[in-house]
Amino acid sequence: MASLYFYYSAMNAGKTTSLLQTDHNYGERGMKTVLFINAIDDRYGKGLIKSRIGLQKEAVIYDANFNFYDYVKNLEGLSCVLVDEAQFLSREQVDQLGDIVDFLDIPVLTYGLRTDFQGNCFSGSERLLAIADILVELKTVCFCGKKATMNMRIDAEGNKITEGQQIDIGGNEKYISVCRKHFKTETKILR
Numbered sequence: 001m002a003s004l005y006f007y008y009s010a011m012n013a014g015k016t017t018s019l020l021q022t023d024h025n026y027g028e029r030g031m032k033t034v035l036f037i038n039a040i041d042d043r044y045g046k047g048l049i050k051s052r053i054g055l056q057k058e059a060v061i062y063d064a065n066f067n068f069y070d071y072v073k074n075l076e077g078l079s080c081v082l083v084d085e086a087q088f089l090s091r092e093q094v095d096q097l098g099d100i101v102d103f104l105d106i107p108v109l110t111y112g113l114r115t116d117f118q119g120n121c122f123s124g125s126e127r128l129l130a131i132a133d134i135l136v137e138l139k140t141v142c143f144c145g146k147k148a149t150m151n152m153r154i155d156a157e158g159n160k161i162t163e164g165q166q167i168d169i170g171g172n173e174k175y176i177s178v179c180r181k182h183f184k185t186e187t188k189i190l191r
């Protein structure tokens with residue numbers, strides 16, 4: 001029986017590394033996989049998923065109009081579907097991934113952020129938290145040593161940003177993973 005998995009975490013918890021490691025494991029057993037990356041996050045161009053520790057693999061680029069079920073049902077002999085930056089999926093696309101599991105019997109592993117820089121779920125994360133069969137938290141730590149669950153957006157000078165678009169494309173902003181308490185005290189967003 002196939003399952004729909006959601007591996008979620010704050011920023012910099014090794015989601016992409018974990019995805020590529022899993023893909024590698026399938027490859028070693030001679031099993032065929034397909035990887036997907038969102039057009040928003042095509043950082044390296046031409047559909048390449050790259051981890052910070054140097055692994056990389058080609059991926060299919062999807063946009064808001066992409067239908068996962070229609071694409072995957074035409075692939076032969078597929079053993080696993082892997083989706084990076086799954087927070088950017090639409091609700092409909094998450095449901096299509098569920099259909100791949102239910103009607104094509106192919107496991108689907110998605111990796112993404114739980115919440116944005118204001119502490120709200122992304123569309124894809126919200127739907128995945130609702131319907132995934134298996135939820136797995138990948139952990140990283142706050143500067144205080146507690147588990148980091150929130151993402152703080154900062155600008156190039158290190159100032160915290162509390163307003164703006166949920167998805168920041170091509171800006172100079174960066175993210176720091178923090179625990180909920182320090183998200184509150186540092187940004188004042190949840191207080």
Ligand SMILES: [Zn+2]
Nearest residue numbers: 142144179182
């Ligand atoms: Zn903390």
